[in-house]
Each structure stands twice: as C-alpha cells, then as structure tokens.
Amino acid sequence: KAGVTQTPRYLIKTRGQQVTLSCSPISGHRSVSWYQQTPGQGLQFLFEYFSETQRNKGNFPGRFSGRQFSNSRSEMNVSTLELGDSALYLCASSLGHPSDEQFFGPGTRLTVL
Amino acid sequence: AQTVTQSQPEMSVQEAETVTLSCTYDTSENNYYLFWYKQPPSRQMILVIRQEAYKQQNATENRFSVNFQKAAKSFSLKISDSQLGDTAMYFCAFMKGNYGGATNKLIFGTGTLLAVQP
Numbered sequence: 001k002a003g004v005t006q007t008p009r010y011l012i013k014t015r016g017q018q019v020t021l022s023c024s025p026i027s028g029h030r031s032v033s034w035y036q037q038t039p040g041q042g043l044q045f046l047f048e049y050f051s052e053t054q055r056n057k058g059n060f061p062g063r064f065s066g067r068q069f070s071n072s073r074s075e076m077n078v079s080t081l082e083l084g085d086s087a088l089y090l091c092a093s094s095l096g097h098p099s100d101e102q103f104f105g106p107g108t109r110l111t112v113l
Numbered sequence: 114a115q116t117v118t119q120s121q122p123e124m125s126v127q128e129a130e131t132v133t134l135s136c137t138y139d140t141s142e143n144n145y146y147l148f149w150y151k152q153p154p155s156r157q158m159i160l161v162i163r164q165e166a167y168k169q170q171n172a173t174e175n176r177f178s179v180n181f182q183k184a185a186k187s188f189s190l191k192i193s194d195s196q197l198g199d200t201a202m203y204f205c206a207f208m209k210g211n212y213g214g215a216t217n218k219l220i221f222g223t224g225t226l227l228a229v230q231p
Contacts, residue, residue, distance in 0.1 A: 056216035067204035098210045104158040
C-alpha cells in the first residue's frame with residue numbers, strides 16, 4: 001500500500017506570494033491533518049479535514065487555509081507569505097478515529113525569502 | 114488546554130543499552146490517547162507506540178515500552194537494546210478521545226534528540 005505523499009517536497013517563495021501544498025493520503029483514509037514544524041515553535045496543528053469537511057482548526061491566521069477533495073486528497077494554501085512561514089509542513093492521514101494510527105508524509109520544506 | 118512537556122532536549126546512549134525518555138502532560142480530559150513518534154534525520158515521522166488512557170496496562174512494542182502513570186500524568190518511553198537506527202528525534206504527543214465528535218488533533222512536546230553511540 002502506498003504511503004502518504006506530499007508535493008512538492010521543496011519550495012522557495014518570496015514574501016507576499018502565495019503557495020499551495022498538496023497531500024495524497026493512504027488509500028481508504030478519510031482524515032487528513034496538517035502540521036507546521038519549525039525549530040522555534042515545534043510541531044503545531046494547522047487543521048484537519050474529514051470527508052471534505054474541516055473538523056478542527058489550530059491557532060493560525062486566516063492566511064492559512066485548506067480543503068479536501070472527494071478522493072480525500074487535501075491541499076493547504078498560504079497567502080501573503082511571511083518570512084516566519086518558512087517551515088516543514090507535514091500532513092498525516094488516518095481512517096478518522098483518534099484510536100486509528102496516523103501516517104505522516106515526508107513533508108514539504110517551504111522557504112520564504 | 115492540553116500541554117505536553119519533554120524536559121530532556123538531548124540524550125545519548127551506548128548501543129545495546131537501555132534509555133528512558135520522559136514526558137509529562139496536562140489535561141482535564143479523562144479519555145485520551147498518548148503517543149511516541151520517531152523522526153529520524155531527514156526522514157518521515159513514524160509512530161513508535163501508543164497508549165489508551167483507559168487501559169492500565171503499559172503498552173509494549175518489541176524493544177519499546179512505556180511507563181504510563183495516569184495520576185501523575187507521566188508517559189515515559191523505554192528503549193531496550195538500543196540500536197544505531199534508533200538515533201532520531203522522539204516526540205511525545207497527546208490526543209483527545211472525543212467519541213462524539215472525534216478529531217485527530219495531535220499536541221506534541223518539543224522533542225528529545227536521542228543519539229545512539231557505537
């Protein structure tokens with residue numbers, strides 16, 4: 001069974017631009033969660049989608065948004081990029097219940113110049 | 114709000130020896146899950162072990178075991194017979210177990226960087 005895939009793996013943008021990251025979950029998984037990982041703030045929850053609905057949202061500004069498609073693939077978008085948005089963005093997929101294992105993707109490394 | 118604290122930023126252990134990583138958490142929930150995740154250098158995060166709060170028995174997975182003290186809100190990870198491949202950042206994580214409106218929000222600690230020395 002294929003694992004969680006994230007594209008692109010690396011991305012360089014400049015301040016003010018916007019970016020879209022993609023996450024393809026494991027086949028059959030309906031939940032996709034997004035996390036931001038930085039040296040200063042650690043791993044922080046962005047949001048979770050389940051069956052195309054946002055089920056939970058972390059404490060991030062409205063510049064961070066996401067969506068999930070009917071095939072469970074998810075995208076997250078960051079508009080008006082800031083230097084502080086430079087991070088490793090991880091997505092994780094699961095069947096949907098807290099007791100179900102979450103499988104992480106390799107991440108997208110975003111650098112904002 | 115829930116918090117997870119890992120007080121050991123870095124640890125080192127000799128190959129074949131045993132090491133224990135500490136984790137404490139704070140929550141008013143009674144139903145929750147605790148996890149240890151491993152993130153090797155430049156590699157994907159993988160689940161090492163998980164514990165359901167309602168289970169008194171400590172979880173074990175081969176060389177990995179936990180010491181879950183619910184009253185003390187402590188959740189330590191013991192790695193036995195350490196191997197070079199165990200070198201990684203280890204994160205302790207918490208998740209609420211809301212059966213009525215389940216969400217998969219993991220709250221992570223700051224991590225412990227474990228180096229296994231040959």
